[in-house]
Amino acid sequence: MTDKNGNEEYPIGGVILDGGNADGYETGGWRKLKPVLDKEKCTNCLICWVMCPDSAIIVEDGKLVGFDMEHCKGCGICDVECPDKINAIKMVSEEEAD
Amino acid sequence: MLEVRWHGRAQQGVVTAAKVLGETCLRSGKYVQAFPEFGPERMGAPVKAYNRVSDEPIKMHCSVANPKYVLIADPTLIGMSLAGGMETSGGVTEGTPEDAVFIVNTPKSPAEMRTALELDGKSAKVFTVDASQISIDKIGRHIPNTPMLGALAKATDMVTLEDLIDDFKVNYAKKYSEAVINGNVEAMKSGYESISEG
Amino acid sequence: MAIENAKEAQVGLTGNSAVALAMKQVNPDVCPAYPITPSTAIIETFSSYVADGEVDTELITVESEHSAMSAGIGAAAAGARVMTATSAQGLALMWEMLYIASGMRLPIVMTNVNRALAAPINIHCDHSDSMGARDSGWIQLYSETVQESYDNVLMAVRIAEKVKLPVMVCLDGFITSHAIENMETINDADVQEFVGEYEPETSLLKESELPATYGAMSLPDSYMVFKKQQSEAMSGAKKVVEEVSAEFAQKFGREYGLLDSYELDDADVAIVIFNSATGTTRVAVDELRKEGHKVGVLRIRLFRPLPHAEIAEALKGLKAVACLDRVDSFNDFGGPLFNEVRSSIYDLEERPKVISRIYGLGGRDYKVSDARSVFEELLGIVETGTVKEITKYITI
Numbered sequence A: 001m002t003d004k005n006g007n008e009e010y011p012i013g014g015v016i017l018d019g020g021n022a023d024g025y026e027t028g029g030w031r032k033l034k035p036v037l038d039k040e041k042c043t044n045c046l047i048c049w050v051m052c053p054d055s056a057i058i059v060e061d062g063k064l065v066g067f068d069m070e071h072c073k074g075c076g077i078c079d080v081e082c083p084d085k086i087n088a089i090k091m092v093s094e095e096e097a098d
Numbered sequence B: 001m002l003e004v005r006w007h008g009r010a011q012q013g014v015v016t017a018a019k020v021l022g023e024t025c026l027r028s029g030k031y032v033q034a035f036p037e038f039g040p041e042r043m044g045a046p047v048k049a050y051n052r053v054s055d056e057p058i059k060m061h062c063s064v065a066n067p068k069y070v071l072i073a074d075p076t077l078i079g080m081s082l083a084g085g086m087e088t089s090g091g092v093t094e095g096t097p098e099d100a101v102f103i104v105n106t107p108k109s110p111a112e113m114r115t116a117l118e119l120d121g122k123s124a125k126v127f128t129v130d131a132s133q134i135s136i137d138k139i140g141r142h143i144p145n146t147p148m149l150g151a152l153a154k155a156t157d158m159v160t161l162e163d164l165i166d167d168f169k170v171n172y173a174k175k176y177s178e179a180v181i182n183g184n185v186e187a188m189k190s191g192y193e194s195i196s197e198g
Numbered sequence C: 001m002a003i004e005n006a007k008e009a010q011v012g013l014t015g016n017s018a019v020a021l022a023m024k025q026v027n028p029d030v031c032p033a034y035p036i037t038p039s040t041a042i043i044e045t046f047s048s049y050v051a052d053g054e055v056d057t058e059l060i061t062v063e064s065e066h067s068a069m070s071a072g073i074g075a076a077a078a079g080a081r082v083m084t085a086t087s088a089q090g091l092a093l094m095w096e097m098l099y100i101a102s103g104m105r106l107p108i109v110m111t112n113v114n115r116a117l118a119a120p121i122n123i124h125c126d127h128s129d130s131m132g133a134r135d136s137g138w139i140q141l142y143s144e145t146v147q148e149s150y151d152n153v154l155m156a157v158r159i160a161e162k163v164k165l166p167v168m169v170c171l172d173g174f175i176t177s178h179a180i181e182n183m184e185t186i187n188d189a190d191v192q193e194f195v196g197e198y199e200p201e202t203s204l205l206k207e208s209e210l211p212a213t214y215g216a217m218s219l220p221d222s223y224m225v226f227k228k229q230q231s232e233a234m235s236g237a238k239k240v241v242e243e244v245s246a247e248f249a250q251k252f253g254r255e256y257g258l259l260d261s262y263e264l265d266d267a268d269v270a271i272v273i274f275n276s277a278t279g280t281t282r283v284a285v286d287e288l289r290k291e292g293h294k295v296g297v298l299r300i301r302l303f304r305p306l307p308h309a310e311i312a313e314a315l316k317g318l319k320a321v322a323c324l325d326r327v328d329s330f331n332d333f334g335g336p337l338f339n340e341v342r343s344s345i346y347d348l349e350e351r352p353k354v355i356s357r358i359y360g361l362g363g364r365d366y367k368v369s370d371a372r373s374v375f376e377e378l379l380g381i382v383e384t385g386t387v388k389e390i391t392k393y394i395t396i
Helices: A047-051 A077-081 B014-027 B110-116 B131-138 B145-155 B161-172 B178-194 C015-026 C040-051 C065-077 C088-093 C095-103 C128-132 C146-163 C188-195 C223-252 C277-290 C308-315 C336-344 C368-384
Strands: A033-037 A057-060 A063-067 A089-093 B002-009 B031-037 B046-054 B069-072 B101-105 B125-129 C011-013 C030-033 C058-061 C083-086 C109-114 C139-142 C167-172 C180-183 C259-262 C269-273 C295-300 C302-304 C320-325 C353-358 C391-393
Touching: A033 A063, A047 A057, A047 A077, A077 A089, B002 B014, B014 B031, B014 B046, B014 B145, B014 B161, B014 C011, B014 C180, B069 B145, B101 B145, B110 B125, B125 B145, B131 B145, B131 B178, B145 B161, B145 B178, B161 B178, C011 C015, C015 C040, C015 C083, C015 C109, C015 C146, C015 C167, C015 C188, C030 C040, C030 C065, C030 C083, C040 C058, C040 C083, C058 C065, C065 C083, C065 C088, C065 C095, C083 C088, C088 C095, C088 C128, C095 C223, C109 C128, C109 C146, C139 C146, C139 C223, C146 C167, C146 C180, C146 C188, C146 C223, C188 C223, C223 C302, C259 C277, C259 C308, C269 C277, C269 C308, C269 C336, C269 C368, C277 C295, C277 C368, C295 C308, C295 C368, C308 C336, C320 C336, C320 C368, C336 C353, C353 C368
Parallel strands: B002 B069, B069 B101, B101 B125, C030 C058, C083 C109, C109 C167, C139 C167, C269 C295, C269 C320, C320 C353, C353 C391
Antiparallel strands: A033 A089, A057 A063, B002 B046, B031 B046, B031 C180, C011 C180, C139 C302, C259 C295
């Protein structure tokens, strides 16, 4: 939406009227390292899901199925929190992953 | 327009006296102002209050410089160069016109007060009333403001005693007990009756 | 304490009690309270209305003025009608939050009883407090009398909610706040009808809306757009003040403009001034008019937004003007009123000479004789065509 001056129309006073709008802000572009999952090792303890600050751990039917790369900032918390004995998540460079 | 200046010390009730006078004149259809001049705001500190009363709306908002009526609730302020709240206050006779009327709370005679006010040979009128003693007798406390209002009603035609009493009863019924109201009404009457002119 | 005048239904109230009465009649949802001299009696009186159950207001006693404004902002964002009062150091302590209230477009109504800013510490009237806040994005209305203080508080509610900006109603400390004057009150039902129900378009507590975010960060890509919106709202406030004042006049019979001209039509010289000192100046005008001098006075009622075109129109054709500021900008070039009036008339084909006179700081009395001296100086400027001193302190 634009106003008569061609500016985008902003809500009065900077009020953001919808909730949960962090979903629309792609923080994936901030990432230097990306998590890679070794499904063989993963026990689906879901500690990573609990600890991920960006809610970027995708879980289906109680199982870790992947990462939301639009929002994963590559912080590596999932790698650190994955129990040492399991070590199913590794942070690798984007090139390395490809 | 009539202008009045009250001199007293904090806690002697001169600000309230100016308020009651203003309210009473307003009730009789006049335009009024009643305002204090605060200084240090400590018990015993000199305080001034003012009234303006007019048949026309009052535009000016400066302090009263040339009051025709001066009421002095504490005679120890006479002769002081700073008989008000502020350094620029001046004495109790400051700015008064030739035909000024002074009403002083004192057991002394008007002649003695005239001399104390350095008004010997001048045409100003000097009245005295022992408002302190009246307030102690009637209210049980040293608050000379209401006897002085009664004295003002007798000495001038600004207000009548009846209007003052009516106003006080109506406006202060919520704030004070019946005993305090009655005491003050008696004090007004006594001030009215016991004023001396000289 | 109100006294009925049998003849004209007038009452005698101090400025503070009149403002407290206006607040009672508006019955705001929230009043954050941190009293300070000389506006103490507003909060004191209003809190007794709260205690006596005469209003439904949530009175929040806070620990500072910064907190008072913060609480007001939170409440206003939640959709509450918010009113409070302060003075001097209290307003100064609110500074940070003043900008947040206006930037978030919250229609808070605050009475500022004008008092000098320390140091030296002083409790008496000057305009250094509200003039310091003049660029904080608040609409500013200035009041000459007790009556106008009361009326302005009522109108401010409507103006704030229509423009979506906070309004500061200013009146002079002690001179107006503590003086009993004749005034007419409006009955409770008429006040309620005039201010109406407050229905914010958005609020944190509005059930129909999704959860909303207030006070979000805004970076260079959007911040300036919000400021432009705010600036346009402020420009538009002029019309709203006129409309609300016109409706008030129609309903209650008391007329107020953006400016208040007195004997200006054929005047050669004029004083431009704020608040209670206007009345004292009017007396000098009456005296000098009787002596055959063409003098007048222009009172600024609305200072934010600045009615610059109206000021230019009002001063067109005059030969010399003195702007009297009850505050110094410490800029070596006069007070804020002087600078803004002088700038407002710059585009006139023929401009009057304009001088700055700073008066009445820290409660210094401004008498009829002081106004006369300024007029005499202005008449001298017209006669000789020369201005000896552009800026000067008077009443000292």
